[in-house]
Amino acid sequence: MALTLVSAVVSDTGPYRTNNEDVAIAGRRLAVVADGMGGMPDGEVASDLAVRALAPMERLSADDPVAALHAAFNRANEAIGAAAAGSAERQGMGTTMTALLASGSRMVVGHVGDSRCYLLRDGHLRQLTRDDTYVQALVDQGVIRPDQARTHPHRALVTCALQGTPVEPAITVLSHLRGDRFMLCSDGLTDEVDDETIAHLMSTVEEPYECAAALVKAAIAAGSRDNVTVLVADAEPID
Template identity: 55%
Template sequence: MTLHLRWAAVTDTGHVRSNNQDAYYAGERLLVVADGMGGMAAGDVASRLAVDAITSLDMAIDNEHQMDALHKALEAANGRIAETVAGDAALQGMGTTLTAVIFSADRAALAHVGDSRAYLLRAGRLNQLTKDDTYVQMLVDQGLIRPEEAGNHPRRAVVTQALQGEPVSPAYVIVEPEPGDRWLLCSDGLTTVVPTETIEAEMLAVQDPQACAERLLELALQAGGPDNVTVIVADLTTD
């Protein structure tokens, strides 16, 4: 059985930011979202460097080589960021999140750094596959705050891991894909202002990927659009 990705992607600067520092890629076998940070144009540079370093993975890769390919691509992305910063002191401190998934016929391999997210909608339930690399998530993990308190914490925007040209420890996840799976990759411009229950409801209700992606973007903008917003919705089909 051959599975195909039917995807749609949207991105928007939002209502507050002056430029869009998100970057994304979507293809036949690869989905990527990156959310740049660092102020001015630096975040824009970092996210684009990271995505460009990953796009070569949009090809058939054997299951046993998927994780190694992802790891090497993330190392290459981190290296490009380090080289760019070394060549321009004004870019010091720039970085980016990165969430990427590569698909084969019977495996999906995911790599993640930062607070962009990947979700899988299967059998009517939306499951978050990534864990945020953030200060508030660390507090939640340590039992110091409740999950529902994280969204209002004054340090909720502090990211503890990103691609910044320094050593990093990405998280990796393997999923066995099934026909009918719906994937969502997004920057935190969506998830910080639109509740997970609302995202799940829209993912279930809006069948067309393009319409679903546009609806999620619309909800983020209606909630104030305080950050850049990028949304990829991808369905796994057999046709």
């Protein structure tokens, strides 16, 4: 069965930031969240360039969606590199990016950095992406427990991002079913809100926009000091 996405996004600058470096697309075929790297110049420019590079995929079908999404990530990376090369002030700028592309009965997930994609299926929450961070490497090595990662002092240290240098996005393909709910977010959510709370809100708040808003509200209430962006997308049959 061919499915499409019914999606909505909510983004909040947060109470401690003066600008929002998160950029997102909530489409019928394409969902994207990019988070400009804090502490680097022009993070909002990098995230905007990255999302613009993927935007045409909302309108264009591809015989090979995996190759198409991979190529789009490469275009995004190249656009950021070109922008940085043309301005000394933009050296080092970059962004994370996570994207979902609906293709028939399959979903293709592309990922670089520490923005995340989750799947809620039959009441069970599953993280589809792996964070490209120093702290995640410590978890993988058994140095710290997963529950310690959220409060680790170096949790914001990203080890892979779109910055114009060679990068290999992680690409995952899965079958998606009617009733599946996907959620993409910047780390402004997951730094403050645990998986149990995320699962509860995704399971109980029915409408995608209201669900995204509830998750953003939870992050702000928990004391998020970052921009917070949440995109909720439900898989539904194509009319």
